[in-house]
Amino acid sequence: xxxxxxxxxxxxxxxxxxxxxxxxxxxxxxxxxxxxxxxxxxxxxxxxxxxxxxxxxxxxxxxxxxxxxxxxxxxxxxxxxxxxxxxxxxxxxxxxxxxxxxxxxxxxxxxxxxxxxxxxxxxxxxxxxxxxxxxxxxxxxxxxxxxxxxxxxxxxxxxxxxxxxxxxxxxxxxxxxxxxxxxxxxxxxxxxxxxxxxxxxxxxxxxxxxxxxxxxxxxxxxxxxxxxxxxxxxxxxxxxxxxxxxxxxxxxxxxxxxxxxxxxxxxxxxxxxxxxxxxxxxxxxxxxxxxxxxxxxxxxxxxxxxxxxxxxxxxxxxxxxxxxxxxxxxxxxxxxxxxxxxxxxxxxxxxxxxxxxxxxxxxxxxxxxxxxxxxxxxxxxxxxxxxxxxxxxxxxxxxxxxxxxxxxxxxxxxxxxxxxxxxxxxxxxx
Numbered sequence: 224x225x226x227x228x229x230x231x232x233x234x235x236x237x238x239x240x241x242x243x244x245x246x247x248x249x250x251x252x253x254x255x256x257x258x259x260x261x262x263x264x265x266x267x268x269x270x271x272x273x274x275x276x277x278x279x280x281x282x283x284x285x286x287x288x289x290x291x292x293x294x295x296x297x298x299x300x301x302x303x304x305x306x307x308x309x310x311x312x313x314x315x316x317x318x319x320x321x322x323x324x325x326x327x328x329x330x331x332x333x334x335x336x337x338x339x340x341x342x343x344x345x346x347x348x349x350x351x352x353x354x355x356x357x358x359x360x361x362x363x364x365x366x367x368x369x370x371x372x373x374x375x376x377x378x379x380x381x382x383x384x385x386x387x388x389x390x391x392x393x394x395x396x397x398x399x400x401x402x403x404x405x406x407x408x409x410x411x412x413x414x415x416x417x418x419x420x421x422x423x424x425x426x427x428x429x430x431x432x433x434x435x436x437x438x439x440x441x442x443x444x445x446x447x448x449x450x451x452x453x454x455x456x457x458x459x460x461x462x463x464x465x466x467x468x469x470x471x472x473x474x475x476x477x478x479x480x481x482x483x484x485x486x487x488x489x490x491x492x493x494x495x496x497x498x499x500x501x502x503x504x505x506x507x508x509x510x511x512x513x514x515x516x517x518x519x520x521x522x523x524x525x526x527x528x529x530x531x532x533x534x535x536x537x538x539x540x541x542x543x544x545x546x547x548x549x550x551x552x553x554x555x556x557x558x559x560x561x562x563x564x565x566x567x568x569x570x571x572x573x574x575x576x577x578x579x580x581x582x583x584x585x586x587x588x589x590x591x592x593x594x595x596x597x598x599x600x601x602x603x604x605x606x607x608x609x610x611x612x613x614x615x616x617x618x619x620x621x622x623x624x625x626x627x628x629x630x631x632x633x634x635x636x637x638x639x640x641x642x643x644x645x646x647x648x649x650x651x652x653x
Contacts, residue, residue: 247535250527252580260523263557265564265597277601288561289502295557296517297498298456298542300464301443304332309343309472315374316349323348323413324478327366327376330422330468333442341426342366342378343469347478348413354476356483356649357418358641359469359506361462361492364402365423370409371401381429390431406489408638415642418479420469424492427465428458432539439465453543459517460542462495467503474505483507483649487641489633490582491540494518501565508570508648510641511563512633515582517541519559519573519590522552527583559586560593563622567594568601570648571622572641577614579631585611591624598622 251257266274266284274284293299310329318325326345331338344366347355362368367375377395384391412419424430428438435441440451440461451457456464466486474481485508488496493514500509511519516528517540531549533540548555563571573591575584588611598605598621605622612618617625617640627636 247529247532250529250532250581251525252527254526254585257524257526258553260521260553262521262523262560262593263555265561265594266600269556274600280597280600285565288557288565291557292498292501292562292565294454295544295548295555296541297460297463297545298451298454300456300460300502303468303471306331306333307468307471308332309475312342312376313374318346318374319370319372319410319413321349322410325372325374326476328472330472332439332468335442338442339426339437339439341422341465341468342376343420343422343472344369344375345418345420345476345479346370346409346413347418348416351416353478354480355416355418355478356485356645357420357473357479358412358485358487358645359420359466359473360487361424361427361466361495362403362407362421363424363489363492364399365395365425366421367395367400368403369401369407369419369421370404373400375400378423378426380423381425381431381434390429390433392429392437405635406633408635411635411638411642415646417642417645420473420479422465422469424462424465424495428461430458430491430539434458434539451542455542457542458539459491459495459498462492463499463502466495466499467505470503470505481505485510485641485645487512489513490515490631491537494540497562497566500569500571501562504569506569508572508645509566510572510574511587512574512637513576513579513582513587513631514573515579515587518587519563520583520586521559521589521593522548522555522586523558524583524586524589525552526586527581559590563590564594564597567597568603568621570644572644573622573624574637574640575624575626576630576632577626577628582631584626588612588624588626591619591622594622 308331312327315325324347328343330341380395473479486496486500486506487510489512493511500506534546575587592606595605604620606619
């Protein structure tokens with residue numbers, strides 16, 4: 224049986240992680256050992272002023288929190304580049320037996336001949352009035368893994384060479400077609416009347432520390448610069464930036480409805496989806512699937528994965544300033560509920576898995592629940608209870624949460640909830 228795409232992604236960094244694994248203390252999985260903590264108030268400005276109206280939140284407090292995350296966590300990203308280009312490589316209007324239009328598009332962000340090319344895969348349902356709503360997401364294992372569709376071009380993937388241990392870029396094998404199909408549920412998305420736009424995250428930046436030199440970030444260095452500064456974007460911010468560039472494409476495709484676009488991500492790409500959705504208000508729905516520490520989970524709980532784990536095992540994910548919070552989570556002037564609050568008043572969905580203790584399911588629930596004051600200030604209803612729900616019992620309105628049985632993955636159950644949530648948000652179905 225083929226490994227799922229999230230396992231493939233984890234394998235890319237396994238060797239690097241092994242050298243640091245013993246440096247970190249064992250994770251806490253005992254709720255009784257979670258320390259008492261106080262969360263920063265999302266409705267109190269850094270100077271102590273209380274936020275009492277939507278205008279103050281929108282114009283001042285929200286901007287303050289975004290700047291805090293840009294400085295201390297993910298790093299600052301450049302604006303949309305003037306040289307951004309989309310080139311249609313192929314359009315098949317009878318894909319999947321006539322059930323979809325399949326588009327394959329190459330995206331470039333500079334005019335340089337050696338600039339990285341990013342490859343979008345878009346499926347639009349047939350028999351549906353255009354423009355249609357769209358889910359936008361990055362993939363771990365390349366476009367060909369999304370569906371067992373022979374028409375998908377086999378792109379290049381990064382993998383570890385077994386002989387040398389080095390990361391190398393190779394053309395994807397034919398056998399990888401549809402390897403991650405269970406995580407995408409393409410047929411269900413299309414049956415719902417929604418489109419899917421995806422892209423391999425390694426096209427934006429490869430997921431290993433030395434991947435910087437192969438990704439897009441050096442294209443934006445100043446003359447003579449060789450490394451990002453302490454508050455400049457790291458890999459998660461680069462992936463988030465790629466999601467916004469995908470949104471730029473959606474705005475120019477008349478088959479797709481940019482007013483009804485969801486950004487979705489799993490695991491580390493769930494962190495990227497949250498950061499993309501926090502900054503880019505064009506996304507009307509933001510979905511975090513098991514994003515854990517550095518994403519939806521409350522860091523101060525010191526449960527499962529910790530800040531030090533992130534910064535030692537994956538030093539390329541966050542900016543240099545974030546590393547000063549190793550073992551100092553209580554000193555953070557932020558926590559996940561502030562990040563999640565940046566989505567307000569738009570729709571937010573956070574999901575967990577029972578066996579994924581590393582991502583701290585309760586911490587993810589609490590991160591979502593503690594956005595309630597902001598959503599209420601803006602006239603929306605979030606999660607109205609601090610009692611974590613049982614398995615397969617989604618809760619919340621404009622902010623929604625579920626925990627399901629099983630492991631760290633994206634499943635048919637997860638997609639059923641996201642599609643039903645989208646129906647409520649986009650089609651006003653109650």
